[in-house]
Amino acid sequence: xxxxxxxxxxxxxxxxxxxxxxxxxxxxxxxxxxxxxxxxxxxxxxxxxxxxxxxxxxxxxxxxxxxxxxxxxxxxxxxxxxxxxxxxxxxxxxxxxxxxxxxxxxxxxxxxxxxxxxxxxxxxxxxxxxxxxxxxxxxxxxxxxxxxxxxxxxxxxxxxxxxxxxxxxxxxxxxxxxxxxxxxxxxxxxxxxxxxxxxxxxxxxxxxxxxxxxxxxxxxxxxxxxxxxxxxxxxxxxxxxxxxxxxxxxxxxxxxxxxxxxxxxxxxxxxxxxxxxxxxxxxxxxxxxxxxxxxxxxxxxxxxxxxxxxxxxxxxxxxxxxxxxxxxxxxxxxxxxxxxxxxxxxxxxxxxxxxxxxxxxxxxxxxx
Amino acid sequence: xxxxxxxxxxxxxxxxxxxxxxxxxxxxxxxxxxxxxxxxxxxxxxxxxxxxxxxxxxxxxxxxxxxxxxxxxxxxxxxxxxxxxxxxxxxxxxxxxxxxxxxxxxxxxxxxxxxxxxxxxxxxxxxxxxxxxxxxxxxxxxxxxxxxxxxxxxxxxxxxxxxxxxxxxxxxxxxxxxxxxxxxxxxxxxxxxxxxxxxxxxxxxxxxxxxxxxxxxxxxxxxxxxxxxxxxxxxxxxxxxxxxxxxxxxxxxxxxxxxxxxxxxxxxxxxxxxxxxxxxxxxxxxxxxxxxxxxxxxxxxxxxxxxxxxxxxxxxxxxxxxxxxxxxxxxxxxxxxxxxxxxxxxxxxxxxxxxxxxxxxxxxxxxx
Numbered sequence: 001x002x003x004x005x006x007x008x009x010x011x012x013x014x015x016x017x018x019x020x021x022x023x024x025x026x027x028x029x030x031x032x033x034x035x036x037x038x039x040x041x042x043x044x045x046x047x048x049x050x051x052x053x054x055x056x057x058x059x060x061x062x063x064x065x066x067x068x069x070x071x072x073x074x075x076x077x078x079x080x081x082x083x084x085x086x087x088x089x090x091x092x093x094x095x096x097x098x099x100x101x102x103x104x105x106x107x108x109x110x111x112x113x114x115x116x117x118x119x120x121x122x123x124x125x126x127x128x129x130x131x132x133x134x135x136x137x138x139x140x141x142x143x144x145x146x147x148x149x150x151x152x153x154x155x156x157x158x159x160x161x162x163x164x165x166x167x168x169x170x171x172x173x174x175x176x177x178x179x180x181x182x183x184x185x186x187x188x189x190x191x192x193x194x195x196x197x198x199x200x201x202x203x204x205x206x207x208x209x210x211x212x213x214x215x216x217x218x219x220x221x222x223x224x225x226x227x228x229x230x231x232x233x234x235x236x237x238x239x240x241x242x243x244x245x246x247x248x249x250x251x252x253x254x255x256x257x258x259x260x261x262x263x264x265x266x267x268x269x270x271x272x273x274x275x276x277x278x279x280x281x282x283x284x285x286x287x288x289x290x291x292x293x294x295x296x297x298x299x300x301x302x303x304x305x306x307x308x309x310x311x312x313x314x315x316x317x318x319x320x321x322x323x324x325x326x327x328x329x330x331x332x333x334x335x336x337x338x339x340x341x342x343x344x345x346x347x348x349x350x351x352x353x354x355x356x357x358x359x360x361x362x363x364x365x366x367x368x
Numbered sequence: 369x370x371x372x373x374x375x376x377x378x379x380x381x382x383x384x385x386x387x388x389x390x391x392x393x394x395x396x397x398x399x400x401x402x403x404x405x406x407x408x409x410x411x412x413x414x415x416x417x418x419x420x421x422x423x424x425x426x427x428x429x430x431x432x433x434x435x436x437x438x439x440x441x442x443x444x445x446x447x448x449x450x451x452x453x454x455x456x457x458x459x460x461x462x463x464x465x466x467x468x469x470x471x472x473x474x475x476x477x478x479x480x481x482x483x484x485x486x487x488x489x490x491x492x493x494x495x496x497x498x499x500x501x502x503x504x505x506x507x508x509x510x511x512x513x514x515x516x517x518x519x520x521x522x523x524x525x526x527x528x529x530x531x532x533x534x535x536x537x538x539x540x541x542x543x544x545x546x547x548x549x550x551x552x553x554x555x556x557x558x559x560x561x562x563x564x565x566x567x568x569x570x571x572x573x574x575x576x577x578x579x580x581x582x583x584x585x586x587x588x589x590x591x592x593x594x595x596x597x598x599x600x601x602x603x604x605x606x607x608x609x610x611x612x613x614x615x616x617x618x619x620x621x622x623x624x625x626x627x628x629x630x631x632x633x634x635x636x637x638x639x640x641x642x643x644x645x646x647x648x649x650x651x652x653x654x655x656x657x658x659x660x661x662x663x664x665x666x667x668x669x670x671x672x673x674x675x676x677x678x679x680x681x682x683x684x685x686x687x688x689x690x691x692x693x694x695x696x697x698x699x700x701x702x703x704x705x706x707x708x709x710x711x712x713x714x715x716x717x718x719x720x721x722x723x724x725x726x727x728x729x730x731x732x733x734x735x736x
Contacts, residue, residue, distance in 0.1 A: 262705050266647035273641030279634035337630050 001070040001108060003081055007324055009110070020307065022298045023246045024131035025178040025218070028089075029140045029235075032163045032172035033122040033147070034154045040164040041102070041117040049101030049117045056122070059150050060105045060114055065143060070106040075099040080329075083320035089127065091115055112143065119164045120172075122147075131242065133175055133235050141231075160227070168226050175235050176222030177242055182295040183252035184245075185217045186267065187260075193248045194219065200241055201225045215284060216291035216314070221245070257299065268296035276347050280333075281340035286317045293347075306350050313346055369438040369476060371449055375692060377476070388675065390666045391614045392499035393546040393586070396457075397508045397603075400488040400531045400540035401515070402522045408532040409470070409485040417469030417485045424490065427518050428473045428482055433511060438474040443467040448697075451688035457495065459483055480511065487532045488540075490515075499610065501543055501603050509599075528595070536594050543603050544590030545610050550663040551620035552613075553585045554635065555628075561616045562587065568609055569593045583652060584659035584682070589613070625667065636664035644715050648701075649708040654685045661715075674718050681714055 034040060038052050053073065061071050074082070074095065082096035091104050095118045102117040115123040124147075126140035147153075154162040161172035168174070184190040194204050201224045206214040221242065223234045256264050271292030275281075290310045297306035315321060317339045323330050326338060402408060406420050421441065429439050442450070442463065450464035459472050463486045470485040483491040492515075494508035515521075522530040529540040536542070552558040565572050569592045574582040589610065591602045624632050639660030643649075658678045665674035683689060685707045691698050694706060 262647045266708070269645035269647055270642055273643075273645030274638055275641075277637035277641030279630045279637055340634070 001068050003070065003072070003077070006070045006106065006108075006110070007084060007321075009108070021130040023179055023181065023249050024242065025180055025311070026089075026127055026129055027131060027133045027136045028125060028127045028176045028178070029133065029136045030123055030125040030174050030176075031140060031144055032120040032161065032168045032174075033124065033144070033151075034162055034164070035121050036152045036154045038121060041119065041121065042164055044117075046101055052121060053101055053103055053116050056116060056151060057103060057105065059147070060116070063143060063146060065107050065112050065139075066105060068108050070104070070108075072104060073100060074102040074104070077104075080320055080323055084324050087318040087320050088315065090125075092118060092123075094118060095123075112139065120168070131177065131246070133177065133239055137175070137231065137235055167224070170227035171229070171231050171234065173226060173231050173234065174222050175238050176220055177238070179219045179221060179242070179245060179249075180217055180291065180294060181219055181245070181249050182217040182291055183249045183256055186264070187252045187256055189248070189252055193245055194221075196244075197221060197241065200237065202238060202241060216287035217295075218291070253299065264299070265301075268292045268299075268301060272296070272347070275343050277344070278340045280336045281317075281343060282336055283317060283319055283339065286339055286343060287314060290314050290317075290343075302350060309346055309350060313343060317343060369436050371438065371440070371445070374438045374474065374476075374478070375452060375689075377478070388672075389498040391547055391549065391617050392610065393548055393679070394457075394495055394497055395499060395501045395504045396493060396495045396544045396546070397501070397504045398491055398493040398542050398544075399508060399512055400529065400536045400542075401490040401492065401512070401519075402530055402532070403489050404520045404522045406489060409487065409489065410532055412485075414469055420489060421469055421471055421484050424484060424519060425471060425473065427515070428484070431511060431514060433475050433480050433507075434473060436476050438472070438476075440472060441468060442470040442472070445472075448688055448691055452692050455686040455688050456683065458493075460486060460491075462486060463491075480507065488536070499545065499614070501545065501607055505543070505599065505603055535592070538595035539597070539599050539602065541594060541599050541602065542590050543606050544588055545606070547587045547589060547610070547613060547617075548585055548659065548662060549587055549613070549617050550585040550659055551617045551624055554632070555620045555624055557616070557620055561613055562589075564612075565589060565609065568605065570606060570609060584655035585663075586659070621667065632667070633669075636660045636667075636669055640664070640715070643711050645712070646708045648704045649685075649711060650704055651685060651687055651707065654707055654711060655682060658682050658685075658711075670718060677714055677718060681711060684710060 035052065035056070038044065039048055041049055044052070057071065060066060061069060077085075079096075082091065085091040085104060085106075086093050086096050088110065090106050090110060090113045092115065095102060095104065095115045098117070102115070104113060104115055106113040111127055113125050113127075115125075124140060124143060126136045126143070128136045128139070156162055160170040161168075163169050163172050181190060181193070184193045197204050203222050203224050205220040205222070206218070221238070223238050225234070229237075271289035275286070275289045275293065290313055293302065294307055294310040296302045297304065297310065316325065319332075319335055322335050322339055322342070325342075328334075330338065403420065403424070406412065407416055409417055412420070425439065428434060429437060445453075447464075450459065453459040453472060453474075454461050454464050456478065458474050458478060458481045460483065463470060463472065463483045466485070470483070472481060472483055474481040479495055481493050481495075483493075492508060492511060494504045494511070496504045496507070524530055528538040529536075531537050531540050549558060549561070552561045562572050571590050571592050573588040573590070574586070589606070591606050593602070597605075639657035643654070643657045643661065658681055661670065662675055662678040664670045665672065665678065684693065687700075687703060690703050690707055690710070693710075696702075698706065
């Protein structure tokens with residue numbers, strides 16, 4: 001599959017049915033796996049990394065899930081293409097910095113992606129829309145088994161799967177969900193709600209994982225511990241906590257609607273007003289307003305289609321996606337203009353009236 | 369005339385033909401006059417002030433321009449009513465703080481207002497829309513002559529009209545214009561453009577005169593000198609400078625449209641988007657966005673009616689006017705909700721499409 005084909009196809013986890021969950025955007029599982037008798041990528045010479053890649057790439061491409069997959073060595077991709085894959089959460093920022101000897105193998109529907117020679121020999125990820133950790137885990141467990149039959153994984157009876165970094169030792173598994181929590185943020189309860197995560201050895205991160213800030217009321221929560229517990233136990237513990245956060249978010253939304261309706265209307269109204277009328281829009285500002293529109297759709301202030309339009313835009317308006325779309329190297333100021341144009345155009349199609357109000361049509365002299 | 373009648377009638381200088389000037393909102397002349405053999409108000413006893421008021425009020429009410437005028441002593445007005453008159457520029461903040469012995473006599477069309485026992489015995493103001501200083505001056509000169517025939521003004525052949533404060537001595541005249549300068553502010557040339565004012569002994573002030581900040585790109589420019597020059601010379605010198613500022617503003621707008629169109633569209637678009645969708649709106653924020661809409665109307669981005677709607681709103685949304693309209697004592701947070709409601713409702717009527725774009729109709733799910 002060519003890069004263009006991959007990019008023009010919206011990821012399954014964006015358009016999938018699970019995308020309709022009001023809080024959990026995606027569920028993700030990744031496994032770290034290494035091959036016996038090969039140095040970890042950080043210790044291996046370039047030649048050794050190339051040898052390992054040559055060995056595993058055909059096996060990965062032959063996996064049933066990888067039919068017509070996208071499979072490229074990092075040095076075959078431009079900086080912009082790599083950045084697009086990062087924005088889609090298909091490779092890590094670390095992998096994007098690598099070249100020959102490292103690769104990405106990505107399934108056609110983008111629900112499974114495998115990085116070769118990132119921190120470990122293999123980083124296998126399964127991502128599904130909505131709150132479906134078990135489904136994501138089942139998918140990746142099947143794949144893991146399929147691979148285990150053909151590749152000699154480094155496994156120790158006492159320690160489990162061996163990994164480059166001890167924090168991944170054992171299951172080698174990281175389960176994570178991306179949560180949209182505008183209710184908790186607006187009612188200033190977010191700190192309290194996520195506070196318990198650290199006691200449960202769960203990590204809270206921003207939109208792009210470790211060390212990134214929270215944007216657009218999006219929070220990534222994942223397990224920190226990989227040792228001494230089974231995959232199932234880890235997932236169930238994460239799932240229990242996420243259920244609590246989802247409940248807290250839903251209560252916060254209910255309370256906001258009951259007690260602070262003008263505040264909510266003001267936030268979502270302004271977001272809509274700005275997105276449909278701005279002509280200069282930074283990525284950060286657009287994300288934050290789109291978050292409010294998604295919230296508005298959840299609250300039935302906008303037609304149901306608004307949610308998928310927002311989710312698609314959240315992806316499209318990011319810097320590399322924007323440049324890829326326009327086939328142009330754009331400087332940040334040009335990007336801000338084109339981003340505003342794309343957002344205005346897309347949100348125009350939201351024009352159908354809301355159920356509880358018969359006539360909302362109007363002539364807006366600025367809607368162009 | 370009752371207070372309600374006064375307030376429900378929009379001031380002539382808001383709806384007058386001159387309101388269509390792209391830069392000069394109003395031209396204003398005020399005269400300071402005092403009566404011989406009466407102490408200045410600041411030195412007079414309360415009894416003396418009441419005596420003077422009793423003497424002059426009937427004469428003022430009998431002026432031809434004051435037919436069916438509003439004529440009230442300050443102690444007959446509530447704090448809210450006084451604040452409304454301040455917001456309309458019909459009395460000063462200083463006069464609003466006064467009680468028995470001070471009064472306001474205001475013509476039905478609000479183009480002439482006289483304060484009795486403010487800093488001077490009489491402060492006579494004429495205000496017209498647009499750039500018409502001579503017209504405003506002619507009006508007030510006629511009135512001055514009419515009064516001079518019935519009231520013994522304190523006048524010295526060498527010094528001219530005697531006033532409580534030496535800065536008004538001589539002509540006793542202050543001529544001022546209110547300018548809307550979004551082009552110079554947006555292109556960051558405002559400091560440079562107004563810099564020359566001080567060399568010409570002109571004062572630059574904010575929306576409510578001395579000591580107030582500039583809001584909504586509105587600047588008040590007036591003469592500082594009253595001594596040693598004729599009224600005509602003072603007005604002509606002010607007029608010359610204002611013409612320069614108007615030219616600078618028009619060039620700035622032209623350059624912005626040519627070189628920075630997306631910036632302009634972004635500013636006016638956001639202002640429109642926020643005003644038509646916000647549910648909580650402070651007076652300051654509303655003023656600043658309305659300034660951008662007035663700018664948009666000047667640039668033909670909005671139908672011509674937009675300008676008078678904006679000018680009327682600039683008045684209506686101020687705190688005291690808002691409370692007067694709703695017949696309620698409102699706390700600031702309630703005011704912010706009602707202000708947003710009024711602005712949304714008024715701007716809905718702006719709905720006709722712009723000339724250069726055939727189809728701008730749309731269904732905006734948030735326009736309620």
